[in-house]
Amino acid sequence: MTRRRTLRPEEEELWQAVARTARPMHPKSKGFLRGMDAVAHPHPPVVDPKPREAEIPKSWLEPFRLGQKSKTASAHDIAPGLGEALKAAPLQMDAKLHGKMVRGKLLPEARIDLHGMTLAEAHPELIRFILNAQSAGMRLVLVITGKGKRGEDYGPIPSRMGALRHQVPQWLRMPPMGPAVLQVTEAHLKHGGSGAYYVYLRRR
Incomplete structure (x- = not known):
């Protein structure tokens, strides 16, 4: 055998x-x-009729009903707009005078309109205007940028709408204009609103 x-x-x-x-x-x-x-099936597997709790996968989503509000706060960290960023800047000028300025109670002594210019054209014009205004003893001037409009965008990175409007506050903090500028805020509606800036100059 x-x-x-x-x-x-x-x-x-x-x-x-x-x-x-x-x-x-x-x-x-x-x-x-x-x-x-x-x-x-020479060796049939032994099946446990009652699965243990540790083997049961738990869902990471909490049960919810349609229309129920979220219990947790939003985790999105969104950069503030230009108006909010300028308002959060430290106050360098007299508070009472600043309040009149943002309410449109002060009349700008001079203005420059950069609307329609490119960044390369607007930068030297703004430098010339700010330094000449300070030399003339002016304190409050108005810089008009326009709100910008959405143009054709062919690049992989979307272009920012209103590039001049976003760039002017940065220019005003940098040399050679930075030492001449005391405060920058968005203009009142009757002076252009978010498409213009009040620039309060230092004394020479």
């Missing part, structure tokens, strides 16, 4: 592949079906 040897893993895998394709000649024979099942 020959001794049965155990199948190697590759032989067992090959045998199971063949057994899955075999069709019984007598399907009604229960013994054959039991034998085929034993061949296909």
